[in-house]
Amino acid sequence: MKAIWLRLALQSAVFALAFTAIGHAGEKAKRPVSSQILEAKFNYCQTCHGVSGQGFRGYFTMPRLAGQQPQYIENQLRAFSELRRVNPVMRNVSHGLTPAMIAPLAAHFKSLNPAPYGGAPNESTALGKAIFDTGLPDANVPACSACHGPDGKGQGQIPRLSGQLYWYTVKALGGWDKERGQGSVKDISAIMSPTAHNLTQSQVSAIAAYVSNLR
Amino acid sequence: MNASRARTWIMNYVSSKIVALAISFLAAGPLLAEEGLPVKNCTFCHGTSAQGYSTAPRLAGQRSQYIEKELGGFAEHLRDNPLSKKYMWNAVANLAPSTAHDLAAYFSAQPPQAANDGNRDLVAAGKNIYELGIPDANVAACVVCHAPNAEGIRDLPRLGGMSYAYVKGRLEQWNEGFHSTAAPMPMVARSLSAPEIDALASYLSFIE
Numbered sequence: 001m002k003a004i005w006l007r008l009a010l011q012s013a014v015f016a017l018a019f020t021a022i023g024h025a026g027e028k029a030k031r032p033v034s035s036q037i038l039e040a041k042f043n044y045c046q047t048c049h050g051v052s053g054q055g056f057r058g059y060f061t062m063p064r065l066a067g068q069q070p071q072y073i074e075n076q077l078r079a080f081s082e083l084r085r086v087n088p089v090m091r092n093v094s095h096g097l098t099p100a101m102i103a104p105l106a107a108h109f110k111s112l113n114p115a116p117y118g119g120a121p122n123e124s125t126a127l128g129k130a131i132f133d134t135g136l137p138d139a140n141v142p143a144c145s146a147c148h149g150p151d152g153k154g155q156g157q158i159p160r161l162s163g164q165l166y167w168y169t170v171k172a173l174g175g176w177d178k179e180r181g182q183g184s185v186k187d188i189s190a191i192m193s194p195t196a197h198n199l200t201q202s203q204v205s206a207i208a209a210y211v212s213n214l215r
Numbered sequence: 216m217n218a219s220r221a222r223t224w225i226m227n228y229v230s231s232k233i234v235a236l237a238i239s240f241l242a243a244g245p246l247l248a249e250e251g252l253p254v255k256n257c258t259f260c261h262g263t264s265a266q267g268y269s270t271a272p273r274l275a276g277q278r279s280q281y282i283e284k285e286l287g288g289f290a291e292h293l294r295d296n297p298l299s300k301k302y303m304w305n306a307v308a309n310l311a312p313s314t315a316h317d318l319a320a321y322f323s324a325q326p327p328q329a330a331n332d333g334n335r336d337l338v339a340a341g342k343n344i345y346e347l348g349i350p351d352a353n354v355a356a357c358v359v360c361h362a363p364n365a366e367g368i369r370d371l372p373r374l375g376g377m378s379y380a381y382v383k384g385r386l387e388q389w390n391e392g393f394h395s396t397a398a399p400m401p402m403v404a405r406s407l408s409a410p411e412i413d414a415l416a417s418y419l420s421f422i423e
Contacts, residue, residue: 040353041353043353043402043406044350044353044354044355044406046399046402047353047355047399047402047403048355048359048360048399051398051399056360057369058359058360058361058362058368058371059358059359059360059361059362059363059367059368059371060358060359060360062359088346088347089346089347089348089356089358089359092347092348092350092356093348093350095350096350096351096353097350175219178219
C-alpha cells in the first residue's frame, strides 16, 4: 500500500511539473489546463490504455499509447471526432477533450516507456522482420521501416509501431478501410490502404508479432 | 451486429459449447462431473443451481478463467471485500489449484439465469454508460473490456445477468478502497457517482 501511495505521490508531483511547464510554453491563445483536470483526464485514458499506456487486451484491444508520436495521437483524436476514423467509444472520448488538453496528454504519453505488453503468438520473427526491413517488392508492399523508422518509433504523423499490441495491429492491417478513411475528407491514413490490402493474413500476423516485441 | 462481430460471437458461442461438451464428455456425463468435485461446498451459499443467493454471486455461466483468478485472489487475500474475507478466505484455504480449475470449468458450463432485480426505469441510462461511458466524468465505457453483451472474455468477468445488489456492492467497495489490486476497477469505480452505479447495476441485471 505504501509503495502505491508513494508512486501516486511521485506521479502527481511529476504531473504538476510537466503540465505546468507545457501549459506555459508559448501557448498564448489557450489558457493552460489545470494539472488537476489533466491528471483526471490522464487517469481516464489509463483506465483502458493501461497504467503506463502500455495498452490492454479486453474484449477490444486498446492500443499502446506509451512512446507514441504526439502528432499521430492528436490527428487520431481529431479523426475520431470528425468521423474520419469510425470508433464510437473513442469518438465519445474525443468529444470530452478540449484542444488545450490534447497536447499535454500526448506529450505525457510520449514520455512513458513501459515494457511491451507481449502475448503475441509464438511465431518466428524472421518473416515479420524481413517484411519490416525490406518489404515485399513483388507484392507492392514497401518496407515498414521506410516510413515507420528502422526502430519502428515513427515520426511526425506516422505512428510508432514498437511494442504495439499484436491483436491491435492485426485488426488494423486486416481491416484498414473498415475503420479508417471514412467520411468525405481523405486523410493521411489513405496512404496505408494499398499496403494493407496487399498483405496476406499470415504476413499481417508475422509483422504484428514482430513489432509487438520491439522496444 | 456487423458480420465480423457476428462471426466472432458465433465462434465464441460454438467454442464455449464445445468446451462444455468436452468437459461433460470427459467426465462421462453430468452426474459423474460432480463426482469427486466438492461442488456442494460452493452451492451451499451460491445456490443449488449456482445462480447466486443473497450476497453470494451467481457462478453459473461465469467465465472459468475469471472464477479461477478470483479463487486465487481469495487465497492470496488480495480480494479483501468484507464478505470475501468473512466467507471466501476460509472457503479456499484448502482448495488445490487443480480443483479450483475444475470447479471453475464446472460452474462456467452451468446455464445462467439473469437476476432481473434491477430498476427497469434506469436500464436506458445504464446501457448508455455501459456502451459509451461518461467522458465528461472520465468514466470509461465498460463494453471495451466486458464485451457488447456483457459476456466478458478470457479472465474478464461476465457481468450480464449478475444481481443488481451484487454489482452495486462491488462498485461501491472498490470506491471504498477494497480489492485495490484489481486495476483498473478501483479507478473506474472512483469516477462513478451513486446514481450512475445504480443505473449500470440495474441495466446489467436484466441481460440474458
